[in-house]
Amino acid sequence: MEGEKKYWQAVKENIRGWLSLEGARKNIEVRFGIDLSKLTDKIKSDLLNRPLPKNLIWIHYLGSVILLLFVIQVITGTALSFYYKPTPDEAHTSIKYIMNYVPYGWLIRSIHYWAANLMILSLLFHLARVYFMGAYKNPREFLWVSGVFNLGIIIAFGFTGYILPWDQISYWATTTLTSEIGDLPLIGKYIMLSIRGGEEVGSGTLTRFFVGHIMILPAALCSLILVHILVVARQGISPLWWKQKVTNPSHESQPRTFFPHASLDFAIIMFTLFALLMGLAVFFPTGLPDKANPLEIPAEIKPEWYLLFLYQFYRVLPVKILFIKRVVLFAIPFIIFIIVLFSVPFSDISEELHPLKRRLFTGLGTFALLFFLTFTLWGLFS
Amino acid sequence: MGSLFLKVSKVLFAAGLLIYGFTDPGWAQRSSCEECHGRAKVDFRRSIHKERGMACVDCHGGDPLDMTRSSMSKDKGFLGKINKKDVPYLCAKCHSDVELMLQYGEYIDEFAVYRHSQHGKILYKKGDTKVAVCTDCHSAHDIKKAEDPESWVYPFNVPTTCARCHSDKNLMQDYGIPTDQYEKYKESIHGKLRLEKKDLRAPGCPDCHGVHGATPPGVDEVHSVCGKCHFPQRNYFQESPHFEAMKDKKINECASCHGSHGIEAPTYELFTSGKKEEGSGCGGCHSPDSREYLLGVRIKNDLLEAEKSFEKASLFIETARLKGFEVDEERIKLKEAKAKITEVLPITHSVSIPLVEQYITTAKAGAEDVKELVNAKIVEWKDRRVMFVINIFIFLFVVILLIIKRKRIMPKSNPPTPPMAGKL
Numbered sequence: 001m002e003g004e005k006k007y008w009q010a011v012k013e014n015i016r017g018w019l020s021l022e023g024a025r026k027n028i029e030v031r032f033g034i035d036l037s038k039l040t041d042k043i044k045s046d047l048l049n050r051p052l053p054k055n056l057i058w059i060h061y062l063g064s065v066i067l068l069l070f071v072i073q074v075i076t077g078t079a080l081s082f083y084y085k086p087t088p089d090e091a092h093t094s095i096k097y098i099m100n101y102v103p104y105g106w107l108i109r110s111i112h113y114w115a116a117n118l119m120i121l122s123l124l125f126h127l128a129r130v131y132f133m134g135a136y137k138n139p140r141e142f143l144w145v146s147g148v149f150n151l152g153i154i155i156a157f158g159f160t161g162y163i164l165p166w167d168q169i170s171y172w173a174t175t176t177l178t179s180e181i182g183d184l185p186l187i188g189k190y191i192m193l194s195i196r197g198g199e200e201v202g203s204g205t206l207t208r209f210f211v212g213h214i215m216i217l218p219a220a221l222c223s224l225i226l227v228h229i230l231v232v233a234r235q236g237i238s239p240l241w242w243k244q245k246v247t248n249p250s251h252e253s254q255p256r257t258f259f260p261h262a263s264l265d266f267a268i269i270m271f272t273l274f275a276l277l278m279g280l281a282v283f284f285p286t287g288l289p290d291k292a293n294p295l296e297i298p299a300e301i302k303p304e305w306y307l308l309f310l311y312q313f314y315r316v317l318p319v320k321i322l323f324i325k326r327v328v329l330f331a332i333p334f335i336i337f338i339i340v341l342f343s344v345p346f347s348d349i350s351e352e353l354h355p356l357k358r359r360l361f362t363g364l365g366t367f368a369l370l371f372f373l374t375f376t377l378w379g380l381f382s
Numbered sequence: 383m384g385s386l387f388l389k390v391s392k393v394l395f396a397a398g399l400l401i402y403g404f405t406d407p408g409w410a411q412r413s414s415c416e417e418c419h420g421r422a423k424v425d426f427r428r429s430i431h432k433e434r435g436m437a438c439v440d441c442h443g444g445d446p447l448d449m450t451r452s453s454m455s456k457d458k459g460f461l462g463k464i465n466k467k468d469v470p471y472l473c474a475k476c477h478s479d480v481e482l483m484l485q486y487g488e489y490i491d492e493f494a495v496y497r498h499s500q501h502g503k504i505l506y507k508k509g510d511t512k513v514a515v516c517t518d519c520h521s522a523h524d525i526k527k528a529e530d531p532e533s534w535v536y537p538f539n540v541p542t543t544c545a546r547c548h549s550d551k552n553l554m555q556d557y558g559i560p561t562d563q564y565e566k567y568k569e570s571i572h573g574k575l576r577l578e579k580k581d582l583r584a585p586g587c588p589d590c591h592g593v594h595g596a597t598p599p600g601v602d603e604v605h606s607v608c609g610k611c612h613f614p615q616r617n618y619f620q621e622s623p624h625f626e627a628m629k630d631k632k633i634n635e636c637a638s639c640h641g642s643h644g645i646e647a648p649t650y651e652l653f654t655s656g657k658k659e660e661g662s663g664c665g666g667c668h669s670p671d672s673r674e675y676l677l678g679v680r681i682k683n684d685l686l687e688a689e690k691s692f693e694k695a696s697l698f699i700e701t702a703r704l705k706g707f708e709v710d711e712e713r714i715k716l717k718e719a720k721a722k723i724t725e726v727l728p729i730t731h732s733v734s735i736p737l738v739e740q741y742i743t744t745a746k747a748g749a750e751d752v753k754e755l756v757n758a759k760i761v762e763w764k765d766r767r768v769m770f771v772i773n774i775f776i777f778l779f780v781v782i783l784l785i786i787k788r789k790r791i792m793p794k795s796n797p798p799t800p801p802m803a804g805k806l
Contacts, residue, residue: 100708107770110706260791268784275777282770285763287704 048259055240056262061269062126063232066150067225068270069119072277073157076112077214080105084164086210088203091166092291099288110281116158118277120306123151131344131365134353135238141345143235146228148341153221158304160213166206171292172301175201180314183327200294241353302379309372310334312379340364415439415446415453425523430530434486441472467505469515470496492516495595502595512553519543538577540586541567566644566660585611602628604635612636614728622732637661650689653682653730674733681730684742688723691749692716698756707759712752719748 017023025036083102085094098105127147130136136144163170178201182192197204256262303311310330317326348361355362415438416423426432431440439446444460445453454460464472474493476482483490496502501513519535526533534543545564547553554561567573567587575584590607591597599607605625609616619625619636628635640648641660654675655663664678695716699709722745729738 096708099706106706256793261788264784264788264791268781268788271777271781271784275774275781278770278774278777282767282774285706287706 048257050258052256052258052262053237054256055243056237056256057240058265059129060237061265062122062129063228064266065122065269065273066119066126067229068273069115069122070221070225072115073112073119074218076108076115079108080112081214084210086164086206088166088206088292091164091206092288095165095288106285107281110285111277113286114277114280114284116161117305118273120154120158123154124306127151128365128369130238132355132362133238133241134348134355134358136345137238137348137351137353138345140231140235140238143228143231144345145342146224146231150221150224150228153217153224155306157213157217157221158306160209160217162304163201163206163209164213165288166292167289168292168296168298169289169301171201171294172298173303174205176301177303178205180327183325184331185325185328188327239353241355305376305380308379309375312375312382315379315382337368415442415444417449422523425521429523429525430527431525440476466511466515466517467509469517470502470505473516492594495592498597499592499595500597512556514547518547537582537586538580540588541573541577544587563643566642570641570643570645570660571647572645583611601632601634604637608636608640612728615731618728618730618732622734624731624733633667638666639663648727650682650685653678653685677733677735680735681738684739685723685726688742688745688749691746691753692720692723695719695749695752695756698753698760702756702759702763705760705763707756707763709756709759712755715748715755716752719745719752722748 018027029035080098083094083098083105085091095109098109100106102108130144130147163174178192178195181195182188184191193199195205195208196202197208302308314326314330317329319326321329344361348358350358352358419438422438426438437446438444441464442461443458444455445458447453448458452458454462470493477488478490478493480490496516497506501515504510504513505515521534526536528535528537530536531538533539541564548559549561549564551561568577572584575581576586588596589610590599605616605619609619615636627633628638634642639652639661640646641658644660646660652663654665656665658666664675668675668678695712699712699716702712703709722741726738726741726745729741732738
């Protein structure tokens with residue numbers, strides 16, 4: 001009886017030891033070899049108390065906006081995948097079910113939709129910001145290249161997610177786009193077959209797009225974002241041309257730190273973004289067009305806004321010049337544009353940051369921007 | 383050795399030619415009739431008769447194996463160009479032969495029916511050979527099956543075939559028949575469906591007038607003709623007071639309201655319109671202050687109100703759909719309500735107001751139900767907005783607090799900084 005009492009007393013003390021902060025610290029240290037006090041000191045010195053660069057302004061937070069939106073996408077996307085069924089027979093019905101019967105399913109889907117659009121928008125702004133502020137220059141070439149890859153992955157996210165509801169518009173847009181790709185000489189058919197997963201847009205396509213959307217692309221984007229952040233942390237942010245002559249990028253003498261200053265800024269952005277997303281999702285909820293019907297072509301097929309400029313450019317090209325097909329006429333400038341985009345930091349090697357003092361690249365960027373805006377608006381209203 | 387081989391070859395070639403010549407009648411015809419009648423030969427070779435193994439001799443007589451002019455002598459049974467009046471008899475020789483036609487699954491009553499047609503009556507009773515005989519519709523030599531798109535009597539070609547004579551003013555003036563039927567038909571709902579949309583459900587000329595027995599329907603037979611397809615309308619029309627009244631007054635039944643060859647898709651205007659180019663609305667016979675005319679107005683207004691209800695319900699459905707709501711059930715209910723109007727349109731031919739209004743009321747009630755169902759969803763959406771607007775304000779309030787906090791903790795002034803390199 002006495003022994004039993006002692007036993008229970010010991011068990012109690014053991015549990016109390018685990019639950020107390022000091023006890024837990026000791027237990028972790030013994031079992032995992034991690035000195036928590038050193039770890040917290042490290043976090044404090046390297047992260048929380050990390051001094052902020054003096055030239056940090058609001059526009060530099062665009063990258064963290066994209067990261068935040070990506071986290072929102074992962075959370076809402078995971079929630080949606082609990083109910084979504086990636087087969088042509090069930091996809092549309094399952095989305096309808098999410099929208100009408102799953103508690104707050106309509107909200108989660110709308111937030112997923114709007115966060116995706118805002119993510120692409122933020123990335124385009126981020127890209128334009130980096131370009132016009134010359135933030136890609138030596139030694140930040142890798143950041144630019146990884147950023148362009150990020151853009152490609154995020155557009156691929158949009159493209160693969162677009163067909164998942166299996167509605168008329170997305171089905172026919174995908175069918176049209178892939179069949180045009182199929183017209184490319186030599187490799188066209190193979191690209192088309194590998195995208196479609198068969199001759200026709202069907203269950204094979206849906207499975208591929210779903211797997212790409214929830215597995216391959218997230219894994220790729222996570223890895224790239226991680227590397228991107230680590231490189232940013234190492235290299236710091238780029239100087240600003242208007243503070244180029246007077247500011248000091250050195251961190252030591254700055255009074256602002258990651259916590260609470262940058263964290264507070266980030267919290268302000270985060271809550272503003274939450275309010276914006278909630279407003280968009282509630283006041284402009286995403287609808288659901290009718291289920292895909294392979295026998296009936298809808299009156300109008302248009303891609304999402306971020307691909308509209310490419311679509312409109314494709315439309316205005318002649319069907320054929322001599323023996324050269326339209327898809328080739330489109331592919332040539334497109335490939336040149338991609339090559340130029342990647343080669344920007346390697347060809348703009350001057351140290352000058354002011355946009356007006358590097359006229360060639362500012363001119364090229366302005367042309368690209370005007371091209372994007374003009375063809376997007378043209379596509380929208382045509 | 384070589385000359386023996388040559389001799390044997392010559393003999394075998396001659397024998398082959400002879401065997402081929404005597405066993406293939408086609409070759410024999412080519413050697414006589416077709417030698418001179420080239421055009422007819424070309425046409426005949428494309429015909430169904432040629433395909434079935436017939437030859438010139440089967441219709442024109444004569445001796446195709448005789449290569450001289452005597453092949454076309456009376457002794458050889460040569461008939462020459464067939465007299466138009468004799469054409470139907472000649473065709474009937476085979477086409478009324480049960481045993482012969484049975485193998486092709488063809489009718490055998492064409493000639494019997496033709497004799498009673500308007501064409502046949504004029505031909506045999508008046509001896510007028512300007513009327514159509516078999517060859518005018520089917521062609522003489524180039525006869526093809528009706529299923530062949532090149533055939534003159536292919537369903538989509540029939541109207542133009544009839545129009546060849548019936549649009550000819552010179553030909554028709556002797557009979558006092560108008561010549562604008564084809565032009566009117568082309569613009570009519572029937573013509574547009576048949577000729578433009580290739581819809582075989584829409585009638586061509588023979589579907590109303592008969593094929594070989596083509597005859598214009600009498601004024602009191604129109605309902606039977608139209609009723610072949612529009613049978614619910616015919617049944618309700620027969621129950622209406624119009625049926626007997628039109629019979630008595632020799633009014634052209636269906637055609638008096640809807641028109642004949644230029645028939646248009648009926649609209650609700652028909653209940654109130656007056657005389658038109660084709661047919662006339664209620665106002666064509668009933669004066670605007672008559673009870674009958676006012677009944678027409680009442681039906682029209684009821685139908686228009688129902689259509690308005692449908693439009694509103696559709697708009698509600700579309701609004702809800704765009705907001706992501708499931709609206710399948712509402713769409714089905716609206717279709718059911720619209721079906722009531724489809725059902726009531728034939729019933730309007732009965733001019734029975736209680737019956738018509740019963741259907742229209744059900745249709746309108748159906749549309750109202752749909753509106754209520756969808757409205758409940760839209761109200762739910764509005765409630766959601768209110769709920770989430772509160773959430774949005776909470777977020778914005780937090781943002782304001784954070785901004786205040788930020789202002790408090792931000793350093794007032796920056797310490798002096800040493801000049802930086804200036805460039806990267």
